[in-house]
Structure formats: C-alpha cells, structure tokens
Amino acid sequence: MIYSGAEIVVKLLERQGIDRICGIPGGANLPIYHALSHSSIQHILARHEQGAGFIAQGIARVSGKPAVCLASSGPGATNLLTAVADANMDSIPLIAITGQVPSSLIGTDAFQEADTFGLMLPITKHNWIVRSARELLTLIPEAFRLAMSGRPGPVAIDIPKDVQMEKIDIRDWPEPALKTIAPQVSETGNLDRALQMLQNAKRPLFMIGGGVIHSGCHEAVFQLARQQSIPAVATFMGLGVIPGDHDLFLGMLGMHGARYTNMALEECDLLIAAGVRFDDRATGDPERFCPQAQIIHVDIDASELNKIKPAQLSINSDVAPVIQHLLDNAGQRFRPQWLERIAYLKQHFPLHWSGEQDQFHPYALLQSISELAPARNIVVTDVGQHQMWTAQAYPFKYPRQWISSGGLGTMGFGLPTAIGVALSKPEHTVLCISGDGSLLMNLQELDTLAEHRLNVKIIVMNNQHLGLVRQQQTLFYDSRYLGINNQRSVDFASLAQAMGVTGVDLQVSASPMDDLEAALQAPGPALINVPIDPEAMVLPMVPPGASNQEMIIQQSLVQAGGQ
C-alpha cells in the first residue's frame, strides 16, 4: 500500500500506543496535520509551542511513558527548545517532532527555516533530520526506544516537508519499539559487597532520587527502609517515594532542606544513593557532603558514577534488582539508637515556622490545600519560592504525585504541565501551585485549559514579586532590588474569568478557607489568588557553593551541628 511520509509518521505513532499529541500547526508540518485528521490520535492545540512541549511533558512525567509534541519549522521549533532542554535535565521521555522546509531549500535561509537539527543537538539524548520517507520506518521506533530505555530522555526528529509528502510502498510495518532491558548488575561480587556494607553500618541513610521513580521500585525501597531501619532523605526529584508523614522520612536534603535533614547526613556512616546524580542543590559543596559516610552509588547511567562524588562502591544498574537483592538477603535489623537520634534531630531542628496563626503563611496554606482538596490529587508547581515551600512542606503520599521542574528550573512550567497531567489523569484533581511571576510566562495556556475544561486548580501564591530573586538580593546583594517586578500585580482572578476559567480572589474573601475549599472541590478549572507576605523567605537556605552545614536559618549565617 502507498503511504506518504506524513501518514507513516502518524501510523508509527499509533502503533507505539500514542493516543494524543500536543502541537501547533504551521506551513512546514501541514502534511502531518492532514494525516492526523484521519487518525484516532487526539490533537491538543497549545497556544505557544513551549506550552505544547510542557503539556507533553506533563503526560510523560505522570504516566512514565513517552509523549509527543509537534511544531512547525523556524519559530515553531525554536519555541520548543526550552521544554526539550527541561526534559533533558530531568530525564523525561519526550518525543519532539518538527516540520522543516523542503530538503532543496535547506541552507538557503528559506521562509521559517531554522537549523533545528543543530539547535536540538545539545539538549536531546539524540536527534535526527530525516532524509527519506523510508528512513522513518527505522527512525521512529528507534526514537521511542531511546527515549524510554536506560536513563530516559528527550529526542527530536526534524522532518522536511518533501519527506512528509514523499509516497512509498509499504508492505510490512516494523515492530513497535519496546524499552530495552536496562544494565543489570552482573557481578554478584558487587551485590555481596553492598550487603556487607549495609550489615556493617551503624547509621545508614537512603538518598532517594528520580531514578527510583523511573525504575518503579519505590515499594521495595520503602520496604527495605522499614525492614532495615534505614531513614531516608529525598532529592527534589525523589519526593513521593516515601510517604511524607512516615517516621523514617527526613524530607528533601540540600539547599532548602530542613536543618534536621542536613544534620542527619553529617552524622551518617553509610549513604545508599539510589538513582541520584549528586546535583549541587542536593549536596552543597560536594567535598564536605556526608563527611563520615561510605557511599554506595547505584545508577543506570554509568557516566554519573564518580562524576561528582567518589563512591566506595558504585554499581551501574537499574535500581530495582539491587534493592531486591538487599531486601531478599539483608534480613531484619533494628537500630534503636540511630532512630532515636533521628527523632531527636527532627524534634529539635524542625522547619522553622513562625506565624502559625497566619492562614496565608506558605506552610499553613499548603497544609490547608492538602486537607481541603480532593484526596486523589497531583501537585504541579512552577519555579520559585512557592516551589521550594511546596517541596518542603506538602505531604506527598506516592511517586508521581509531585511534578516540578528540577534541573532546569523553568518558570512557566506549571500551567501547561498541569494541563498535560490532567489530560493523562482525568479522575485526579491537579493542583497547579504557581507564583505571580511564573504564571505570566505561559499565561496563554489558560485558553487551552478553558477549552478542555480540565480539573486543574491554579493556586497563585501571590507576593507581588519575583520572590526567590528578591530573597537572593536581600541575602547576598545588599538588598539592592532590581528587576523583581516590585509590588506590581495583575488581577489574576479577573484575568482568569476573562479567559473562561473560574477566578477566586482570597484577598477579598470574607471566609477564605471556605472559598478555597469550594474552589478546590468543584469540578472544572479554577484559579485561586492567595496573597503571600512579600518578605517571606524560603529557609533554611544553603548559600550557593557553601556546605550543607552552613545553613541560613533566620537571615543570619548559623553554623549547624551539636545541640
């Protein structure tokens, strides 16, 4: 049968189980749109290609499966770059397909031509420019295989218009790509050594990262923690693996970790680092990170082992089989002294929270939201102070309940990603916790949200500033404020109404908590504006480059440790 390149693309996507694509049409990808119009694949129109990329990310982050975004050539492709770079930093399986000018025009500065191949090179796991329709038959399955195998990551496929229109005869379709089997720990010697190190440890800690979530072994990790009495810290990407309210959970470590968390790391003698990359936000100064500990580092990506921190035992493997081996062979262990010490630290060095009476204090607000929202909720945030407060204080119960931009820290991530999450999980309530700065960056997606009537509740923690910049200028730049959008604020509730989304302003509400609950519980999209004290800071804070022990607790540098 005769198929055009565009029809081949759509057919191969269908065979990979793709049931929705987010994109924006343009001259260079109209043949693909024509093929899509005959397909069962649902098309979601974004209002900016960056929005399309993040909507696809939302689908991928919450399902763990590859998701597809589609853009035209030139500005369409360049607008996708931020979302692809973001997926690259957080290891998200994103497939970006872009139209390109016809092959004969490439390199002539044609209308809407950009070197998409060159632009995507450094921010993808791999990328291609397609030279013939026949190439698509091997390329598209390969793109999917790469995106979801080993350490997941984004891939980009640039398809010139003539290739989309080229017709060829196809008799057999290639098998859809499956995830390849990850590196499995092959030398049992390493596993035995891990077992031995665990048996010898007196004060072990788990450091749980995004790799545990990708691996799907969160239950085994939690079981091992309980069985062997190993308290756990989470990196930003690892939140949700251990239920937030469990005694063994020490919360997020690093730059904005609670004092007790960073103090426990100072005292531990064995760090089991699972699916982490020792990012500077987590470790502080790596040379002074966990000074007393031996380190077991397990990661599926060999290049991460011994990159930042040398490990006494590094294992290149999917986390799951390593955890299973420990679970099967380590037996049960009680560590009453270590657990007592952990409980002591938690009690005496908690997250600092003055102003318990203020219902709009960030921690109080987040607590209220978690109590008043429907139980089945997923939390997506934007970037800034609100993001850090949420990471510190929201009680996550399961993996992929927490969706946030970690490695790239992209403002504007929140709303479109929340849309993607809601499309993928229609029975959940999606809480999009955002800031007044971040929300403006992809505001146009309110129209997309209104169009699909999704269960997304945007909570704007509005302090009328770029809060985290203001914080840094206060602490490190002599309080010389510039570029923080000082005390300007849009009337977000009215703006939402104008775009077809219910808007609620708690600042002018007679009974804010009742209005908050009503807005969270009612079906459909809503935006809730909440006034936040502009001077509130995210604390503790480890200054960039300092050690995790040099935490700023109350606007003055205090050396932690001891009583």
Place this chain on the structure above:
Amino acid sequence: MTSDIITSNSVLQVTVKNHAGVLSHICGLFARRAYSIEGIISVPQGDTSIMQVYLLVQENGKLDQVMRQTQKLVDVISVKRRDQDVSLFQSVSAQLADSVATL
C-alpha cells in the same frame, strides 16, 4: 621542529557510525563539557559506514568523565585512549608544514 607544535599528549580514538551529523554531536559534546579539542583527524573506514575519529586532547583529570559522556552518544561505537597515536598528529602537522614551505 614539528613536535614542538603538538603539545597535548592524549589521543582518543572514537569509532562511530557514519551518520549525518555525527561529527557535530562529538564536537558539540566536547564544547559544552568545556573540554578542549586540540586536533581532530577523521577518516572513513571499510565500507564507509564506520568512521574513525582521532581527537587530540590534554589530559587534565576530567578525561575519564569525558570518555564516559562520549560513549553515551548514540552514534559512538567505542571510545579508546590511544596516546601512542599522537604520532598521527605530528605526521599530519609535518606534512602541512612541508606543503606550506613549498608554496
């Protein structure tokens, strides 16, 4: 005289699939990892589906990490350290010096 020009002492032999853009992938990786490429010799091999790329680099303690990152590139088949191949660069350098001299 030509050995003075070549001061770096490490060579990586990178065997790659000869796909469009593979050299861009390699050079882009080294650039964004801030690892200087002092010299590059690239020749197709066999039926030209494979290419040998020799990279002249300075050993500065980060070489192991750079080799691991290069191995991750999809079109890279293998990365080997072959410091003895500095002679390749010296030889090319000498030939270029000779051809300039005869102009």
